[in-house]
Amino acid sequence: MQIDKSYFTLPEILERWQITEADLIYLAENDKLRLSVRVFGVPMEFGDIEEDERGEPYKVPWEQSYHSGLLDLHARDVFQLFRCGEVHLESFRAPKADYATTWGDAKPVLVMIGDLLLRRDERDRFEIETGFSPGGQPMEEATFIHSADYLEVRCNGCRFKLGPIQAEVVRALHEAAQAGVPWQNGKAILSRAGSKSLRMADVFKSQKDWRHLIRSDRRGGYRLNLD
Template identity: 65%
Template sequence: MDIEKAYFSVEEILKRWSIPEEDLVYLAENDELRLSIRVYGLPLEFGEFAEDGSGRVHRIPTERYCYSGLLDLHASDVFRIYRAGEAYLSEFREGQSDYVTLWGAVDAHYAVIGDLVLRRDERDRFELKAGFSSGGQPEDRAFIASHDYSEVRCNGCRFQFGPIQAAVVRVLHDRALAGQPWQNGKLILSEAGSKSLRMADVFKSKSNWRALIQSDRRGNYRLGID
């Protein structure tokens, strides 16, 4: 049974990508891949950077609370953890804030190599960027999709889709995995919530959409994957 995970251990990623740990460390230390840690009840300050009239940058707090969840690490901290096997952390990354730092009279957060994880969306982002399949090798014909199918890489092309387009691709992919790749276009569009029942209309904003979706010219469609 597959578990829908929000993050993965380093060991799981190494197995999925079939790469040595040194390569993953290289990517993280050079900020090409963001590793994270899981924390519970950690007092944090979230904020923004603001520049004053003299050009000096100041921190402006926006929130302070005890946070539980995933925090991305700075590349320099990943470097320290892998060199020493451990590190005491006080600064973190979070997508909606310019900075994240410990708040109040609290000791620096202790982290070791075994604490490092990779978020699902970061895994998907990197796989799409690098064109990696789960076997770890770039393949022109590999089908790689983000969790919500808003980004897809297939047949040497990279696609970014809106909600309806992504829903169509998701349904076609589900059917392909179930061994029923050819599907009636109107039924698929209806299931995806499209008001239009013409595939060409739904994907008209993507000039190369036929590199991903094939037609039998009888109203049936499938993904162009083996």
């Protein structure tokens, strides 16, 4: 049985990509790959960083809570971690905040190498941007991969950053292809995706290479261009 995970251990990633630990460390230290750690009940403050009239940055906190979940590490802390074996951290990255720090009387979080994880969406982002595939080999041109939310996909050598409605269309066409019925009525797909326009060309006009992603039968039917 295959478990649908939201994060992975580093040994799982090394096996998937067939790279050395030294290569993975290089990617993380140079901020090409963002590693994470799981915490439980840590007092954390999340917020944004804005500038005052003089251009000086200041923090605008919008949440203080006892956080359980993943926190992302700064590249500088990954560098120290792999050299010292452990680090005590007060500052982290967070996907939806400009900063994330411990607050109150909270002690710094002890992070050891074995604690490191990689978010699923970070794994998907890296594979899409680099064309890297499971097994460590560059993807063949016809390979289709996507992020969990379908906002980023790669197909036929082209990388696409999609809007929400575009992503829902691609998701629906991909699910149809997996179900063995790749050709779908375009208007029905667009309607279910919440599009005001029922013309595929209008919805994807911001994607100049969209026909490398979606194929038309010129009779109102559409499918992903997977072969």
